[in-house]
Amino acid sequence: MDVNRKLVVGWLYGATMNIYGDRGNVLAIEQRARWRGIDVEVRQIGLGEPIPDDIDIFFWGGGQDQEQVAVSRDIQGEKGDRLKAAIENGAAMLAICGGYQLLGHEYRPHDAEPLPGIGVFDAVSVAGPERFIGNVVIDSPEFGTLVGFENHSGLTELHGDASPLGKVVVGRGNNGKDGTEGAMYRNAIGCYLHGALLPKNPRVTDWLIKAGLNRRYGMADLETIDDSIEESAHRSAIDRAKATR
């Protein structure tokens, strides 16, 4: 095995969009790569800063309304085009909540102008009348059972080309109506699952790492590691979700 492998993680708007412990997702990518001897460099990509060429895995978390406006403006034009191109070329992406919404075509707030997204997902989000707050369990064709915590009032509708991340087993999901949660396109995943998602759903973390390695090296062998603590957190979160639904 190549002992000098490395990955570059691009953390979009980490200073302004970082609520609900989403930082745990970046930590999970870093640690699970390092435990396999893969070096990880995390680069912050803030307001006004360009998208670097060599990002293997992007992460984009949720933000408060005030911050979402500034970010929507910032991601238009060349910056958004470069991010889209990176995803078309196989870069991995995990976007949660506000980041997920801006990966769609637009987000329409209650009483303000729509915030344009960049249309990676064929999806539109609209501010809804109630806030969905609670544990979520979904059944994903790619990853099996995933568990997290949702806290959003935006309702996301997927259109023609978008495939959901999974079907809701417990909770409300994208819009509380069609039973879908999240979206996937190429190596990009968007969803409403806080928790943080990756530490207790390590299959998703490893999938993102493999996608990143594939982009950088054209191959991605990843040794298995002892996930007993992760699995225990995964199972107990599912049990709590089912007990409190």
Next chain:
Amino acid sequence: MTDTNAVATGRTATRDARLVAALIASKVAGNAIRRMGRGGGTAAPGLVAERLDPGLLRKLTSQLGEGAVVVAGTNGKTTTTRMIADVFEAVPWRVVHNRSGSNLVRGVIAAFIQRASLLGSIGGDIGVIEADEAALPELVRRVQPRVLLLNNLFRDQLDRYGELDTIAKTWRAMLQDLPADATVVVNGDDPTLVAITDGIRARRVCFGLNEEKHRLDALPHAADAAICRVCGADLGYHALYVSHLGDWYCTGCGRARPALDYVGSTIELHGVTSLSMRIGEAADGDHDIQIGVPGLYNAYNALAAAAVSREAGVSWDVLTGAFDAFRSAFGRIERLTYRGRELTLALVKNPTGFNEVLRMLTAETGGLQLPTMIAINDLDADGRDVSWLWDVDFELLAKGEGTLSTSGLRGADMANRLKYAGVDVARIHQLDTDVSTALDAFVEAIPEGEGGYILPTYTAMLALRKTLAERGAVTEFWEQ
């Protein structure tokens, strides 16, 4: 107000029939609940009374000759409220205080009912009211306080309170309605609180630290207010003390920490027991205080309590005397002996609070040297979303030798958090999710005569204290 004519002030009893009916019904309910052993019976009587007389709280608080103080803030509410109440009792004033920590509107009503006579006389000189963040605007509207303390605003239980912006907006609306004769005591080190109190009619009094020794190198991950609420530019800090609290300035519009009316400096922290500090009052010079609570976050609480006490007209002599005698509130930090082991319990309820507890426990040793049990529940009062654990800087626990045990309904999430913080998995012990069962296993692993730390969330703390009380190690909380 239709009720003012019906209410006599001071000790004279009123003949308000609706008020009397509400008082009788709720007192009966409170006694019945306590006899059935259903917790402290702290909030339900308030619900009964509110139904019968919606004007009850205003009728009772308007009788207080010295008015009322309302205390709000994400962290340190209960401790700060108790400090203020103890100072007022030393005046001596007769203090009406929601002491058992029931800080929603109904809990406050219940505390006032418990104190009132059946004829509706409150029999107190001053009210000291701890307010939940979400309940604050409603409580202020009903109580019309003479002094309102805004101590801090941190990220906390997003599933319950919503985002920080939401709280800040509702507070801002409430603050703009305050009359000119009210005083708002504000933590000037908190840029959010300063922004929402700019330009209000009420008199604003600010406190903050000018401290050399206890500074942070960078904003912790849990910090929220890194951008200016007025112009949106990044905030900078000449000095940073706790989370986003410090000597701040805006890199865009040039706003900065306001002039301080009360300044804390030369803080000495004495382990998990006490602290001392110099407080400079702009109008009255320097005064040294010491108080039996630990950690830098409690220096802020003591400074806030001192500022409120001075604004309410208390002398420095009374204030320093009351601080000398003060000890920590239920469960916030508590030391006890159980089965021959010295246990230190410290409540952890949100990222900033947890960070400060870890900072206190590791200050002298680098990492945690004693065995530690962290008990995380996800019931309503704890916050149902355990995502917040990822905003706590557990990375500093990767150093140190002590075992780290986990318990509670989300003990497995906690164990996982420690693993990703870089803690050696051999040090992580997953104990039973039931905290009482876990307590025995944890204590048995500690050699007799030695000590350990227990860090529970709110409902885990309640469960632990119940077990410890049944076994004679602590007293039950509503007996304070």
